Amino acid sequence: MSDRFDAIPSRRAIIDRRVLADTLAALDGDTGALRGMAGALLKPALEAGRAEVARRLAEHPQRGREATQAQAFLIDQIVRLAFDFITHRLYPTNNPTSSERLTIAAVGGYGRAEMAPFSDVDIGFLTPWKQTGWTEQVIESMLYLLWDLGLKVGQSSRSLDEMVRMAKSDLTIRTALLEARYVWGDQALYDEAAARFDAEVVAGTARTFVSEKLAERDARHKRMGDSRYVVEPNIKEGKGGLRDLHTLFWIGKYVHRVRSVTELVDKGLLTKEELRRFQKAENFLLAVRCHLHIVAGRAEDRLTFDVQPEIARRMQYNDRPGRSAVERFMQHYFLTAKTVGDLTGVFLAHLDDSMAPKGRRFTLSGFRRSPRKLSGFVLDRGRLALPSEDWFQKDPVRLIEMFALADLHNVEIHPQAMRIANRDARLITAKIRNDPRANALFMDVLTSPRDPETVLRWMNEATVFGRFVPDFGRVVAQMQFDMYHHYTVDEHSIRAIGLLSRIEHGELKQDHPLATTIMQQIVSRRVLYVSVLLHDIAKGRGGDHSVLGAEVAMKLCPRLGMTPAETETVAWLVSKHLIMSATAFKRDLSDFKTIIDFAEQVQSPERLRLLLALTIVDIRAVGPGVWNGWKRQLLGDLYQSTEEVLRLGHKQTGRAERVSNKQQTLEEALGWDQARFDIYRKRLPESYWIAEPDDIIASNARVITEAGDRSLHVAAQVYPARGATLVTVYASDHPGLFYRLAGAIHLAGGSIIDARIHTTRNGMALDNFLVQDPFGRPFDDEGRLKRLEVGIEDALANRNRLNDRLAARPLARPRADAFEIAPNVLIDNKASNRYTVLEVHARDRPALLNALAYALFQSRVTISSAHIATYGERAVDTFYVTDLIGDKIEGTARLKALEKRLLDASGIPATLAPSPEGEKAVA
Structure with a gap:
């Protein structure tokens, strides 16, 4: 019995192998009848075991690790019973030759003893040399019996030489075998296979394996949307999901040949606190995956909107004022995904320290230049690092300064510095939040002419952002339970700031020609960046987030060093940030009263420019595919019409001239004679010429x-x-x-x-x-x-x-x-x-x-x-x-x-x- 199952309570209540083995041994009949009787006996046992695991999960819905181990334990017993029955009753060998040896290894997720209710059963059959007639019969009978039980089996049958050759040439096979675990059969043969895998496949290839796994991870992230904050995440393959944790363990196991995650602490790749966070994140994600399989009734890894409420209910989340149970559940999910991202950063930093040659970096790109004025911070292989563990404790304002320096000098922050910042973020008290120097540094990052999105995201991942701006901290990892928003509120806001910066730099001129032009005309640049940050900051408070957000702006902006006029404009933009899109998409822009009413609310050309820029980045940051040419055209039409009214006065000036100009343009394009065109022109009402x-x-x-x-x-x-x-x-x-x-x-x-x-x-x-x-x-x-x-x-x-x-x-x-x-x-x-x-x-x-x-x-x-x-x-x-x-x-x-x-x-x-x-x- 593997010691990994020792923590499962009352294992015999899940399945009693001894009783079943005795019952199987008492069966009598020919080969075909015996196979049928064995299936008829094992299938109810499998179903009863699954029901018991599901019952325990319902009783303790957060115990993901226990549920997946119990599922793997159940499958182990079924496989062992099937193997013993087939080799003892169907195809017994009294004097087996050295070739008639067979071992069964669990690989992949089954090898990790990490099985959700409908996970595949990944099995490797190993033989010493080429298969004999006996091993072929046993393997074939095993597969048929497991299939009859309704299991989805992923299997491979290889000799030891084939195993070594294929593991060397295929990263997927090598990774699966890395997780291999002895289940049953010839123990000595399994030990020989494990020794050959270590000596002939793993030895001397650690650097290559790490590089390939990280490249594979990056490609997977890109395929899954490259964000851990998508509101319908893939809990296995998505960024911040289980596969990211697996990748860390695979790398640690391959490099240091450890057997469990806990041994990574001894190797210096995780601290005890990081191990605790690893196990807590893994336990939560495994629990969610088990519930998802049960709710879906099949193997499923995408946490779609239709299953999120039921899983939230099963995991015992409750409604709170302003936030539903499903939103609270999903916030927990996103905070867990963030934890996985944090662990990845510090793990790779530890790996750098243990594997990279002195003065060089192993996993990440090199540094190009060495800035001098770092205010006491230091560089560690091109990354901004701390001179001592208590650096932030001596002056907590440095928690903000670190990110400002990273932005100013375009350098990455060392993961160890990020870890310490995460630990010391609690030092940001009201005194630090009201410190003029800290606020000036924060504004430098927010309004940076370089790359504010990246640095703000780092600040958010270190929890410094939410501590320094508590109202922003309230929306960190907060999902919006609808099919429109693709990201959490904090991710949406940070992406919007990044889009604004790209528009200002002219990088999106083809998509946003008007916005690119007006960005150069905007006088209140600081106002725009702060309003983009704050436009959704009051979501989840149980009221109109635009009105509540304006109240936040009135309190926060003076603290950030903004003038009363700037504060008023930010508050106005936040309170009105939806009005331009609502008018453009839901009103008839050819109706002049629509333009007049909108212009009366906007009141000035500068506010109109600010509102257009805010509206564009707000829509585009919702998610891929939301922005399109139709929306660009409507917003542009509204902007041009309103700008004309604000410039010429609140009168219907130019309406007749616009009609006349359109008719003249059409006449020139058609080339008709005057009489024919006049007949055509008179057939159409004035409203037509204005509208189209x-x-x-x-x-x-x-x-x-x-x-x-x-x-x-x-x-x-x-x-x-x-x-x-x-x-x-x-x-x-x-x-x-x-x-x-x-x-x-x-x-x-x-x-x-x-x-x-x-x-x-x-x-x-x-x-x-x-x-x-x-x-x-x-x-x-x-x-x-x-x-x-x-x-x-x-x-x-x-x-x-x-x-x-x-x-x-x-x-x-x-x-x-x-x-x-x-x-x-x-x-x-x-x-x-x-x-x-x-x-x-x-x-x-x-x-x-x-x-x-x-x-x-x-x-x-x-x-x-x-x-x-x-x-x-x-x-x-x-x-x-x-x-x-x-x-x-x-x-x-x-x-x-x-x-x-x-x-x-x-x-x-x-x-x-x-x-x-x-x-x-x-x-």
């Missing part, structure tokens, strides 16, 4: 020309400027047109992100839709564009029974179903002078827009424009509407009825909209 940009106006003119006298024409083309496909529909106007178009685009696999509905003076509808595929990309090949056009034409001509096809299309979104979002309808008759503005908040789902548009059709309203915004699982659809005679919708009873229809449509419908009786199809 020049390129869409020109495209629409071509579509209408191609349509001729036809009553229906559809054109789809890629629109790179907004990262979408432009779909233009020119058709006879009639009630219900919009909801049919929305349904047809959904059936074609498209998602509408913006829609503008125009009616010409000769009774035709001219509708422009911006459409993306489910991955937020444009339809960009001819085949898909053609299918989109044909699908819309068929739907409007009623050739394909649109509503039957919509009803048959699946609506489920399992991940989105994890979130409770109560539908809400906001009706605003003040946001526009001409229209009633309807804003619908609901859980996003396929065909939602079709359902809402049908509800509006039923309510007998006319849609002028629709603006669709999606924030993960939450959809916010805004409609500018009038009644059938073009007036705003008023009257309490009618507004209540409209609200009810939209609320009903926001939920999952029992049946989709039927075809309205008597409605004529478009010819």
